[in-house]
Amino acid sequence: MTQRLKLFYGLLGAVIGLCIGTFLKNFSTMETLSRCDTISLPTIQSRSPLEIINLTAEETPSNSQRTLVFVGVMTSKDFLESRAKAVYNTWGKLVPGRIAFFSSEGSSGDDLPVVALNGVDDRYPPQKKSFMMLHYMYEHFIDKFEWFLRADDDVFIKPDKLEKFLRRVDSTKAQFIGQAGRGNNEEFGLLSLEFDENFCMGGPGIIMSRQTLKRVAPHIPTCLKNLYSTHEDVEIGRCVQKFAGIPCTWNYEMQSIFHHNSSGNRAFSGNLKKKEVHSAITLHPIKRSPLMHRMYAYYLGLTAQELRQQSLYLHRDIAQMISLLQIPKTHKMLARGVPLFPDNDRDSFNFIDDHDILGNFPNLNRYMPDDLSDLKEWDFLAKSIYSASHLNPKRKMESSLREGLDDVIREIMENINTYSRQRGRVIEYRELLYGYSRVNSMHGHDLILDLLLVYKKYRGKKMTVPVRKHLYVQRSFTETRIREITNNDELPNKGLVQSNLAFNRFTDKMKSLFNDGFNDFYTAGKPRESNSNTFDDKIIFILPLSGRYEIFLRFLKNFEDVALRTNENAELLISLFINSTDHRISSVFQIIDHLNKKYQRHAVRTIKLYGEFSRGVAIDKAIQSSHIKDEDIIFLIDVDILFQTLTLKRIRQNTIRNQQIYLPIVFSEYNPELVNSHVGNIPYTTSSSSSLPSESRSFLSDYNKMSMNYEYYVNSSTLINNESGYFREFGYGIASIYKCDIMNSKINGFVTDIKGWGLEDVKFLEKILTASHQLQNQLLLSIADGVEINQNASSSNNLDVFRSPDPSLVHIYHPIVCDKNLEKNQYKMCLGTKSNTLGNFRLLKEKYFLKRDFMQLVNKVKEVVVN
Template identity: 45%
Template sequence: MAYFSYVYPKRQTFIQKINSGRKHHHVTPINRRLLQIICGFLAGLFIAYIILKYRRSFHSTCRRTPSIVQFKENVNHFDNSKSEDIAENDAKNITPIKKNIEQRKNINRSLLFVGVMTAQKYLETRAAAVYDTWGKEIPGKIAFFSSAISVKPINMPHLPLVPLKGVDDSYPPQKKSFLMLQYMWEHFGNKYEWFLRADDDVYIRADKIETFLRSINSSKPHFIGQAGRGNQEEFGLLSLEYDENFCMGGPGIILSRETLRKIAPHVKNCLQNLYTTHEDVELGRCVQRFARIPCTWSYEMQSIFYHNFSGNFAFTGNLKTKEVHRAITLHPIKQHKHMYRVHHYMQGLKIHDLQQRKISLYRDLRLMEELRRLHPEFSVNKDVLPADNYYSNLLREANLFGMQPDLNKYHPRNEDDVFSWDLISRSIYSNMNLNPRRKIEAYLKEGLDDVIREVMDNINLFSRERGRIIEFQQILYGYHRLNPLYGPDYILDVLLTFKKYRGKKMTVPVRRHAYLQQQFTGLEVREMFEGIERNTENLTENIFANTLKTYSTNTQSKNVYFHIAKSSPDDEIVENKISHKLINMVLPLSGKLEAFSRFMKNYEVVCLKQNENVLLFIVLFLKTNDDMVYDKTLAIINKIKSRYRTKKTIKIIPLEEKFARAKALNYGMKQVNENDLLFFIDVDMIWTTDTLRRIRLNTVLGKTIYFPIVFSEFDPTIVYHSHISPNHFLINEESGYWRIFGFGIMSSYKADISKVGGFNISITGWGKEDVDLFEKFVSSKNISILRSADPNLIHIFHIVDCDSSLDLNRLNMCHNTRTETYGNVYQLANLIYSIKTNIFQFARSKIHQANIINR
C-alpha cells in the first residue's frame, strides 16, 4: 500500500496527459481504471528492477572488500619478512587498505566534540578525572569550559581548558552553557558531526556513544537526551507548552551539526529571554524556538542517558547492574575517585568482550583447520603463514580454547575423575562438601547474575524490532559444576515473562531451560613486589606453554599442575632483596613445653640453618609457668643461642602477668620500629621457607596486610590411629581442614597496625583479639587485606582447652574450634557406626535427662 500511494500522483498526471491528447476518443471509467492499474504495475516493475540491480552490485562489492582487507591485514600481521614474495597486484592492493585505516581514524577524529562544563574549584579533581578516564577515549575532541579567570592546575598542564570571556563560576551556569555552544560552533562547527554538552560529574562510554551516533543521520537536526518536563513541584512553572520538553543536562545532551548551526547565531537572544533558572530548560526552549525540534521523545533514552537519583551515593556500590551495562552515560558521579572506579570497571567489561572475541576467533580457527584437513585441496598457501612457530602455537591454543560450547567436552577416564553437579535452589546442595546444604556462595551468586544478564541481553537484542521484550523473574532450580580446564557449566530452569507491546498486547509467564558454559581463557599472571608490578610477560608465556603441554600429553587429566618459572634475569636481584627483608616473629608463650620444643626445632631448621633474616621475640608469661617448666624453656632457648652466637636470633620478653595473647603481641610490637615487618605466630605452628617468602611478598607497607589461611590437622588418633601425624605437610580432606575463619596468624608492618588502633589489650583469655584486629583492618579505607591458603603453614593438632570462665560467645567459639579438629564428617560418621549401640544409648539417656529437667 505504501508503494502505490507513493507512485499514484505521478501516474494520475501521466493518464491526464494521455486523455488530453485524445479528446475525440471516448474512454469509459472502467477502461480508465484498468489503464491506471496497468501503467502503475509497469512503472512499479521498472523501479523494482533498478533497485534490485543496484542492491546486487552493492552487496557483491561489500562481500568482496572485507575478504581482501582481512587477507591483506593477516599477511602484514603474520609475515612481514615475506612481503617481497607477494605478487605485485597483491602488493598494490595493500596500499589502499592502509589509507582506508587512516581514513577511518580521521573519521573517528571528526565524529564528536565534547564540551564539559566545569569550574575552577573542580579542575584538579572532577575535570582531571574525566580527562584521565573517558575523555581520552572519545572519538573526536574534548574541551573543558570554565570561567574567564580559570587556569590549568599544576598537576594537569595538558588539560584542554577554555576560559570563557565574561563568564564566572556562579550557579546556575546558563551563560556558561550558551557561550560554550557558541564557542563550539565558531571554532569547530565545520569539523565535527556531533556536539555533546556534558557536566564534569558524568561518565560517558566512548565505544557505545560512537556506535550510537554512527546509527543516526548527522546531516539532519537532532536534539538527543533524556526528555524531561520538570519534577512534580516544577510542573506547569517552566513556561513549557503541552507538547514541549527539554533534554536533562546531567546525563548529557547531544546536538547534531545542523541543530547547532541553527541555534548558535541566536545565543544572545536566548540569553536575553530566560524564563527560569534552569540551564537545560532554557537550552531546550532555545532549540525548540530556532531549530524547531524537541528533545527525543523516547522511553529508551531513560536507560541510554541514565540518571541515578541516589545523589552522592550514586555508583558507589555494586556496578554489576543492567542499568549500568545498558547505559551510554552515567550521572552523577560526585566523588572524582569514583570516576576512576567506574572507568576501571568499564575497562574490565572491554577486556571481557575482547576475551569473548578471542574465544570466537579460536573457534573459527579450529573449525577452519578441521575443514582444511577434510578438504586438502583448499589448504592454506604456506607463503602467507609466518616463518616461526606462531601459527602452530595458535592452532594448539585453538585446540584447547576453541572447542564449541558443549557439556560433554570432558570425558572422565574413571569414577574418580567425574565432576559432580551441585543442585541450586534457594540453597546449594552438594555431595562433595562437608556442609551438604548451605547458602549460595557469593562468587557463585555473582557468576549466576553475570550469566543471566548476558543471556537476557542476547535474547532481547532485537526486541525493539520485534515489538516484544522478555524479562527475567527468577531461577526456579538449576545445576552447576566446575571444570578447571574448560570452565563452569550451568543447567538452569528459569522463569521469564514475555511482554508484547506492539500490535495485540499480551503478558505471558514462560519457563525455559538454559544450558550454559563459561569458557576459561589463558592464564595471566601479575606479580607485585613492594607495590610495583614486575615484568611477567615471559612468566605468563611459560605457564601457558605448560598448560598446553599438560593438555596435549593428557587431555583427560582432572588435576592440572603448573610449574612457575622465573620471568626475567632481574628476578635474581629481586629474589635477593626479598630474602634479605627482616621478619620480626612474635611468639606468645605460656607453658606448652613439648609444643615449644617442636617449634624451636622447626625455627632452627628453617630460619637459622638456612640463614633466613628472622628475629624471634618470645613473650614469656611467668605466672602461668612453674619453675621447672620455666627452667626447661630457658634451657631450650640457651642451647640454640649457643649454637649461633654470632647471630641475634632470639629475644625473651618476660611478663609477670596472667596469659593474654593481645598483651603479648602488643609487647612484642613495641620492640621494633614503625617500618619493621611483624609476623605473629603461635607455638603450635610449623612452617617452611616458602611461608617466609610469601610473608615478605604479600605484606606491603601502607597497602596490604597478609592473613594466611592455615591448614589445621585433625586428631591423628582418628585419622592415623596414632598419637602423631607421620607427615605434617600432607594436605587432603582426611588429614585436616583449612581454617578459613582463623585470623590469629598474620603479618603486617607496625605502622599499619598503629594506624588502625592496635590490639585491644583489655581482651584476656582465649580468642577474639585476632578477630577484633581483623575487623579494624576491614574498616580501614587505605589498607587492603590479602587472604590466601598457605600449604606450608601447618597447625599441629592439640586438644583445645576451653576455660569455663570465658564469656558465652567466646566459649561457644572455643567449643566449635575444638569440635572441628576431631575429624571430617566421614571419619566421625564411621566412628559412630562402629560403636553405634553405645552412642545411641548415650544419646537416649541425655534426651531422657533433659526431659526430666524440663518437667
C-alpha cells in the same frame, strides 16, 4: 484640558518606566548580543579552531571516520586541571570524532584542546557560555561533523556505545536527543513551558544533528535576549523548540541511555556493578577526577570482556569454516602466511590460537571423559555450596563465585528484557533456587541454574505471575595473556584505581616466582617498600598454653633448634594459664630459665594468667604487654605446630607494616592410625597420664636428649602429600602481623569475647576485613565529597590479607574432643575439623565404603529409616 494633560503625562511616564525596566532587565543579554558579531573574529588564541582539535581542512564526514561527532565540554578555569584533564585522559581520547573544552575568556591548557570564549566568564548559571559554545561549533565546524554533543565536565561517556548509537540514527534530519525533562516538583509550571514542551537535561548530555544546529545557531542572539529561567538547558530546549520545531526525545529508554544519578557528589562512588552502569551511554555526575579514573578503569574491564567474547566468536567461525570446507589439519597455512594451526612457533606475532579448543560451540557435552577418573564433578549451589572434591564439603559460597553468579544473572536478565518493554512486559529476577557448577580448565565454567522470576505485563490485560526458569550457561575461557609493565608511570594513580593495584600485586608475584624459584613462590606477597620494614625485624612468637606440657616440650625444642641455636632475631612469649593444683608448672619455668641462661638473653618469656582458658584473651594479653614493641612482628602460633628457619623468612617477607598481614595455610596431618604410616621421626605423645619429671636434673636431661630431625621432616617428599595430610585453608589461627597494625584504632587488639574451642580466628579475620572495607568506602566517599585525603594516614589502617600454602608449617595430629556445651557454630566447626583429620576421601572410601559389612550396615539403616 488639565485632565487630558495629566492623563498624557501619566501614560508617558508609564511608557518611559517600562522602557527603562526592560532595558535594565536585558542589559546583560544586550551586552551578549553586541558581542555576537565579533564571535567570528580571530580570538586571542594563537591556534586556529581546526588546530585546537587537530583536524585538517580536508577532513569531512564523507572521507574520514573521525568526524562522526564533535563533543563540546563546558568547563571553567577552576576545573581545567582536574575535571577537564580527567575527561581528556580517560574517555575523551576515544571519542569517534573530536573533543574540545570550552571555558571563559583567557583560559588555556597546555595539554588540552581549550577554546577560550570571548566575553564569557565563569559565572553561574552558564547560559551565555552554553549558547556561545553552540555558536562557536556552528561557525567553525558545522560542515565537519555529523553530530554535535554538548556535555559537562562531570559526565562519563562510553565512546563505543555512543558511536554505535549515533550511526543508527539519520543525521540528515533535525534531531534533538537526550533525557527529556520538565523541571522538578518545585519548578513545575514556573519554567514557561507549554503542556507539550520539554527540554533535554544538560547533565547527561545533549546531542544535536547538523541540521538542528543549522536551524538554531543563527537565532542564538534572539534566544539570549528572551530568557525565561536561570537554567541553560531549559533555554536551549526552548530555543530548539522554537526555531528547529522539534522537542527533546520523549522515549522512555532515554532515561537509562542518558543516565542521571540523583545521589549528587557521591554518585558512582560505591559498587559499579549495576545495570545502569553497564547499559547507559552517558553517566552523570562524576564530580571528582579520581572517581572518573575509577569509572574508566571499570569501563576498560568491560571492554576487554567484550573483545574476548568477540574473539571466541571468530574462533568458532574459523572452526566451523574449517569443518565445512574440509580443510585437513596438515595444511598449516590459511592465507597470506598466517598460521592456522598450533605449531612450535608460538612466539610468532601472527599466531592464531588453537581454535579446536577456543572454537568449541557451547555444549554441555563438549568435554568427553576417557574414564571415570576424568569425569568432572558438579558442585551443588543453594544457600550453601556442596562439593565432593573440596575439603569442606558444605561451606559458605565464596565471594568470587557469588560475584560471578551475580554477573551472569544480571547479563541474562538484560538480554531477556532487551525488547520486553517495547512489548509492554518485563521479567524481574527474584532469587536463585538452586544450581550446579563445574569448571573445566580447558574450556570454561558451566552452570545450570534454576531461577525464580516474576513476569509482569502492563499493557492490555495486566498480570503479575511468578515463573521458574532453567538456564544452561557456559562461560568459556580464552587464551592466557600475561602483560608485564616496567614503567609505573604508564598506570593511573595507584592510590585511586584499585584494579591497577591488584594487577601490580599479581605482576610482583609472578616476578617473584620466576626470579626466586619454586620455594619463594610462597613468599610472593605484596612488594615491600624500603621504608616499611626490614628483613631482620624481631619476630615475637605468641603461644597460648594451658596444660599439654608434653607437647609443649616438643614445641620448645623446635623453637630452640630453629631460633635460638641459629641466633635468629626471634623471641617466644607464652600466655600460660596456671592451675594451682598442677605441680608441673615449676618444671616448665625451670627449663625456660635454663634456656635464657644458656643463650644469655631473655628469649623466652611468660605471662601468667588464671581462670578458664581462652585463646583470644591469652593472645590479647600478650599483644598488649610491654614485652612487644610497635615495630615487632607478632606471630600467633599453636603448640601443635612445627616450623623451620624458612618459616621466619616467609614471615618477614610477607608481613608488611601498615599494608599487609600474613595468614599462612598450614599443612595438617591426618590420623596416623588410619593412614598406617606416621611420617617423619618426630616423637608423638598423646597420653595424658605422662608427667614431667619432678627433679630438675632429670627434666633437663630428658629435654636435652630429645632428638628431632626437622630437616628430614620438612624436606621429605613423602611427608607433604595428599596421603599424609592436607592444607587447612579454612583455618586462620596462625597469623603474622605488626603490633602497630593490630593495635590501631580500627582493630584494637585481638578478639576476646569467644570462650572455648575455635571461632576466635574467624572473628579476628572478619574484624580486619571489615575495617579494610570500611576504610575503602570512606576513602571513596571522602574523594566524592572533595575532602583532602592523607594517603599515608589512610593506608596505615588499610591492611591487605595475603594467604599462601606454607609447607614449612606443619600441624602434628592430635585427637580432637568437641565439648557438647560449646555454642552451636563452634561445635559444628569442631566436628568439621575432627572429621577432616580422619583422612582423604580415597582413604575413607577404601577403608569403609568398600567393606561389605559396612555397606550391609548402611542398608539396614536405610531400611529402618524408610519403614
